[in-house]
Amino acid sequence: MLKKYSLILLVFLLILSFSSIVAVADSPFVGFSQVTIQSPFYVTLMESAERTAKEMGVKFVYLDAGNNIGKQNNDVIDLITRGLDVLLLNPVDPEGVAPAMKRAEDNNVPVVTVDRPVEGKYKEAVFVGRKNYEMGVEAGKKAVELLGGEGNASGKIIEIQGAAGGAVMRDRRDGFHSIVDKEEGIEIIQGPYCEYVRSQAISAFQDLIQTHPDVDMVYAHNDDMALGAVQVLEQHGKINDVYVIGIDGLMEAVKAINDGRMDATVLNDPAYLGQLAVEVALGVLEGEEYPEFVDAGTGLIIKDNAGEFYDPAKDFAEYIPED
Structure with a gap:
């Protein structure tokens, strides 16, 4: 048995x-x-x-x-x-x-x-992605607001670019320029392509800040490069004199916004x-x-809402669009 x-x-x-x-x-x-x-x-x-x-x-x-x-x-x-x-x-x-x-x-x-x-x-x-052109537009609107508002904005912006020839770089650049180029008082210095890498942005911005010590704002095509600019600005004692805007919602950038060391980032979870x-x-x-394009959605993080997105257990701010 x-x-x-x-x-x-x-x-x-x-x-x-x-x-x-x-x-x-x-x-x-x-x-x-x-x-x-x-x-x-x-x-x-x-x-x-x-x-x-x-x-x-x-x-x-x-x-x-x-x-x-x-x-x-x-x-x-x-x-x-x-x-x-x-x-x-x-x-x-x-x-x-x-x-x-x-x-x-x-x-x-x-x-x-x-x-x-x-x-x-x-x-x-x-x-499946996000509208990088619209991300650039959002960054541009915030840049104009920080530099005096539509019709009155003025200042020098250094733009730290992503990958040469890439669609993401092109859209984040063109979207941003579609807004800021309307402002006669804004001058844009286009920096080199830094491949979205912080170390490359640090090296490039070290040279740029020497050439343009009167810079009023940095716009970087991603947060990693924006944080590289933050590091250089801190080294030169200019962190409180220059606005910094990035893209991606990197949690380190969210903390920097919360701490007053950056000013905005566009969500890209x-x-x-x-x-x-x-x-x-x-x-x-x-x-x-x-459809050919499935949009994952985006938003803007600034000082007023950075605390809502900050979570040290995560690498990026969470963004899930409502149904």
Whole structure:
């Protein structure tokens, strides 16, 4: 009798084990080609996507392109060879990623781009991100307000730019200029491209502040570079004389605003972006239809509301739009 029950138990465990294997095999495979993980924003985005996929029982593999378009194209081919079902892609270059997009299209792999869009029309390509042009507009409106208000604003702004040729850089620049260029009293000094990296911004701004000691404001295309400017301003004893505006909602920047060392940042929560990208990717697999652009939304953090967003346990301020 004992042997009989043991045999039944063994068969039951084998069935359970086989069911688990089938379940894993049937789980969708999401591959993520990330532009880089050398930035807190991209690390948080990737970690959120990975966490969301795990919570939804999905196989998830990410590869770091290291800001190298050749590697990214090869990474995508690698993921397709592994048999992925849907590709998440944060492109190094909106045009240079064409070989990867073409390979995905040829293999009937749907693509969801995240944070940065691609150039050109591709079958089943959905972009999950934010309107970087509108972010620039929000930063520009705040800049004009701080420098005297619409029609009366005046001062010298040093602009620290992101990645040369990138759509994000272009939109954050153009949106900002669409507002501040209307003000005759505002002069803008466009600094070099610092690739969204703080150390590069520090080096560039050290030179810029020597050339333009009368600067009234710094506008940086992300918070990491804005905080680099803050560091230099503190070293030169000018932190109370120069306004600083950034973009992304990096928690360190939120604290700096709360402490009076920065003046504004435009929200760009990467955690929600990563979550939404995976949800959309799985929706695409299930046949749901989406517009070409899925907007994750944004907002503005200033001194008056910085306390509401500050949470030292997080790397970025949380922004989830209301339904």
